[in-house]
Amino acid sequence: MTIISVVGAGVMGTAITFPAADNGHAVRLVGTHLDEEIIRSCKTSGLHPKLRRPIPPSVQPFFYAEIGEALQGAEVIVLGVNSRGVRWAAEAIAPYLQPEQIILMVTKGLESTPDGKLMILPDVLAARLPEPIRDQVHYAAVGGPSIAGELAARRHTSVVFVSRKAEILPRLQAIFSTPYYHIWTSTDMIxxxxxxxxxxxxxxxxxxxxxxxxxxxxxxxxxxxxxxxxxxxxxxxxxxxxxxxxxxxxxxxxxxxxxxxxxxxxxxxxxxxxxxxxxxxxxxxxxxxxxxxxxxxxxxxxxxxxxxxxxxxxxxxxxxxxxxxxxxxxxxxxxxxxxxxxxxxxxxxxxxxxxxxxxxxxxx
CATH class of the missing domain: 1.10.1040.10 (N-(1-d-carboxylethyl)-l-norvaline Dehydrogenase; domain 2)
Known part of the structure; x- marks a missing residue:
């Protein structure tokens, strides 16, 4: 059993808890400071108000104030914040990161650098993490057609998990693959x-x-x-x-x-x-x-x-x-x-x- 902590209780961050929970993993859903009402609903009734369905019973919801507890012992940290929140997320998780953890991003976006270059969000995240931990964790991301409501309904969904480190991809594939969540892997991060x-x-x-x-x-x-x-x-x-x-x-x-x-x-x-x-x-x-x-x-x-x-x-x-x-x-x-x-x-x-x-x- 793997401990998976999802930071960001929006629809996509929450949807990916479904295949992970269905595979018997210990899944923790921690809201950001903007997700207080969502987490409160999940704690009291189990209902995610934006997905309009209950979260899996085994998923543990945490308020942002409980982030330290929520990240403790996690092998995989999933970032489900929006593109504007990547820098905030880096600062939020940095104190709790441990070597060899995998950060899996469902956040999508690009940024321009001051010198006129385009930067992908996993690199934006890494640049905001302090040394030496930025070089001691592994970065991966999810791409492909995945409407959150359909994934949460356990409809067939096909995606690509990508990382520059090919050796971590079979592990991620094994953790999240289900009969309805189909995962291919790639090293083409760009x-x-x-x-x-x-x-x-x-x-x-x-x-x-x-x-x-x-x-x-x-x-x-x-x-x-x-x-x-x-x-x-x-x-x-x-x-x-x-x-x-x-x-x-x-x-x-x-x-x-x-x-x-x-x-x-x-x-x-x-x-x-x-x-x-x-x-x-x-x-x-x-x-x-x-x-x-x-x-x-x-x-x-x-x-x-x-x-x-x-x-x-x-x-x-x-x-x-x-x-x-x-x-x-x-x-x-x-x-x-x-x-x-x-x-x-x-x-x-x-x-x-x-x-x-x-x-x-x-x-x-």
Whole structure:
């Protein structure tokens, strides 16, 4: 039996307790300072109010004030905070870390460094931990299509566990794999982390199509806007591939579970899609935010976090100016309260397609 401590009682952090508990491990769920009501509900009734279902009976809930007790003796510490909370989490767990512990991150995101580089969140976490413990623990992450409510309902879910240290992956796979939670392993930390971060941004972009549709007159034959959404989806995947390769990740990761799979499932609903719909309807971002109070929109955070590095890399000539038209348009929409205005002819410039005829005619 393994002791697993999950820091962050949000829906994904809690959902991963289900396969671990089903495998007979000792699972502790410790809330952050923002999770007091969730933990109180779990302690009193066993019900997780956001998942709207009971947590497994063997999972022990802990308030943040009890974090020392909750982390004691843990072999695996799962970080389930949002991307804004990674630095806080590093400071919260640092006093209790022991050599050889595994930190498994379900948090997704990227950051720009002051010198214009992109940094994956496991590296952000490691940089915030004190020496020598930062080099004595192991870092891993989860990527792939995993809606928390479906995992908690024990629906078939397929993911990738990734770490630069291949030797820890069989252990993690054995701890968490169940007949419904299917785990592949990878050492492509860059590829997986870039994919699972950018999917939030491109899912938001795909959600724009629904809002744009709602602004159009109703079609006499009921035509929707799936063609629009599919082009954005494909361009998002192409831009993800461009950045993964640029940063040294593997292209095959983009076209498997962490890339195409995770992007697809994220477009099917959730906060990113809702924000995209509001923006597509013509709302300025400042207005759309007011429609979703107290919600973390990871796609927005991702765009705002990565663009300083992207602009720096373009200025240095390391990224082609025309390589990321969708990401740059999202940034324009979010930072300038601008209306959606895609130039579809700018898409797919880095693929081996001839440009649209209209675009060729304009250049002749």
């Amino acid at each position: 590829g997986v982390e870039v994919c699972v971060a950018l999917k939030n941004a491109y899912a938001l972009a795909t959600g724009l199509a629904q809002g744009v549709l709602e602004r159009l007159p109703e079609d006499i034959a009921g035509a929707k806007n799936h063609n629009y959404a599919a082009a954005i989806f494909a361009q998002g995947l192409a831009e993800t591939a461009y950045l993964v390769q640029l940063l040294g990740g593997n292209l095959e990761t983009v076209f498997s579970l962490p890339g195409a799979g995770d992007l697809y499932v994220t477009t099917q609903g959730g906060r990113n899609s809702r924000m995209g719909r509001l923006l597509g309807m013509g709302m300025a971002y400042s207005q759309a935010v007011e429609e979703m109070p107290n919600e973390t929109i990871e796609g927005v955070d991702c765009v705002l976090a990565v663009m300083p590095a992207i602009e720096s890399l373009i200025a240095q000539g390391k990224i082609a100016a025309d390589a990321l038209p969708l990401l740059r348009e999202l940034h324009r929409i979010l930072t300038r309260n601008a209306e959606v205005a895609f130039d579809f002819n700018s898409f797919f410039s880095k693929l081996s397609f001839a440009p649209p005829l209209r675009q060729r005619a304009q250049s002749d």
